[in-house]
Amino acid sequence: MPVNTVAVPTMGDSITEGTIVDIPAPPGTYVNEDDVVVVLETDKVSVDVRATESGVVTEIHGEMDDVVEVGEDLYKIDTDASAPEGGAAPPANDEAPPAAETVTAASAPAPAAAAASPPATAAPPAAKPAAPPVAPPAPKGVGSREESRVKMSRMRQRVAVRLKEAQNTAAMLTTFQEVDMGALMELRSKYKEEFEKKQGIKLGFMSAFVKASTAALQEVPAINGYIDDETNEIVYRDYCDISVAVASPGGLVVPVLRNTEDMSFADVEKTIAMYGQKARDGNMALEDMAGGTFTISNGGVFGSLMGTPIINPPQSAILGMHATKMRPMVVDGVVVPRPMMYLALTYDHRLIDGREGVTFLKSIADKIADPGRLLLGI
Template identity: 50%
Template structure:
């Protein structure tokens, strides 16, 4: 008897999701609680576990389809998977008029057929972009990711192997064939349905622009002291705490101190009231295969730099694995986004409602600056604070950035709360 695979409860107020991809194909053996499909919600990807052990039955929905909580999306049949293969092979033998085997030339032409089974919607955006950029057929790529999924690195490696392979001599076209060949036949387009996460990001960012009075204030910070401290203590830090010492730990700690001094930056508008908070739940933008996600470091003001780095490291790992939980993405009071890891020099980040401010970090680069009347080269970073001008005045925004700058340029302040 078949066991139905149902869409699980996805979280408070979430009633539907989009089927991202099937992790098990019909006929494959499935263990109890083994992930068989992934669902995309407004915030994260959620894996659907098998309700029982057996053999994967038919898929009731396709990748990209919208499904409601509690809906049946597939079945698990009785069996162990091994017995299913002979049964499938026996079907052609029982047919009264089996189709003739194709000639070798025809078989060679039919070889690329597996490309039909590579669903563009099941590939991450970065993988789809890489496939378009390198002109690689995804059916020829062997995925090295989880459950054989194709990664961006797989695409780059396939493109490199393709370019290094000797090219077959091109046949000389006849005049008639040359006249029939369309000009610019290397121009291609691809339409890919937006993921539910991307749709939600687009809506929330547009809502922020429509409702908040956005303004961005800039400053720069000399990273010399933090770089020296990190270089001096990174090995001891990793040995003691089991996590690498990065820059985000310093910035989160410095931001918490500045938020305590300038509480409006940590506040929000609710109706005709302003909500002030004596705690700092810092949302940290983390890159995931489906796009940026923003998990929250709860009570960051009470954590040490080591505690902050451990939390961020855990978020980053689980974002890549798609195992972040819904509740970990809600309720932040202030956001830090580090575009510098991608090479950004300067940007104007958009706030994450109902928050009232977001701090943008950027790349570190050597620039000439004046110190004690002398021009010297220092590792500098631009800081950008975007904020809701309805709540935060320019003076408060500038004061916040100066307090942050002072703490980063003199990390001792972080120890003595100055």
């Protein structure tokens, strides 16, 4: 009986393992080609492992919440089994173990006969944003003293580790700057319809911040570099890959805009829109989120007035955007209401001096307050 063994697929250069979070096709289930057999959760995304051929799943090498490593046997499928009548599939044979008796590849060796069978090549995994954490249960009411526990997802665990590593490693310092958004808002209002008609995409504010940040990164190269702690070297980059937050059904994901120094406003808006669509469709690839030399975090969409973002290692700095609020400002000796935004730059003080950090943030603010500077390159 030809039983193919499918291994845990490669899920990205930095991903070595995943946790089984769902088994849509337990042993005894007939699946068609490309049906989801097992769902794995990694540090960054959830991955659907699909059937490479039609057949009956005979064994799953693991149970819910088990950790499996890339390259290990994940499941077996009998490709000779025919589709059952009525849609329900009986086990492929009497020897197929029930779901309760499956074992992990790490805890028990594979049978000799199975080892002799050539392993099947897994279909390319479909990556989608990791599922959001389970929502806290609703309060029981006044006077209730009950407690509940919810297991942390791998993604949340990894976020916790990386943020703590950033605090333990980098000498983080945050500096603030306020920027008058009036000129940019007027520019957008004046040209948004013509821009959308010609470019086929709406004009937002993020493209201006990406281009302003890119220009500032080229003016202050230290912000775009990082410290290689293993070699005690500073690595400077002559390209700008900016990570931006995009909403998805599973929460925020942070894809990377590559070579933003070569992008136009339209290129930035189209790329962000493309990533947004991929996130909504659950088609975000690991490669889309890998790397990045600088991050822009927009807490303003949630109403944040001011905050101190945390660096995403190995990057050396992150820009925090906040909500635009009308505030009284003195302009030419007269108090007038202006749309103002606070900007926050958190940077690694081991590499970036205060002068460089403030110069960089002031450069962004100047370019946003006077968008003509972006055209003139000043």
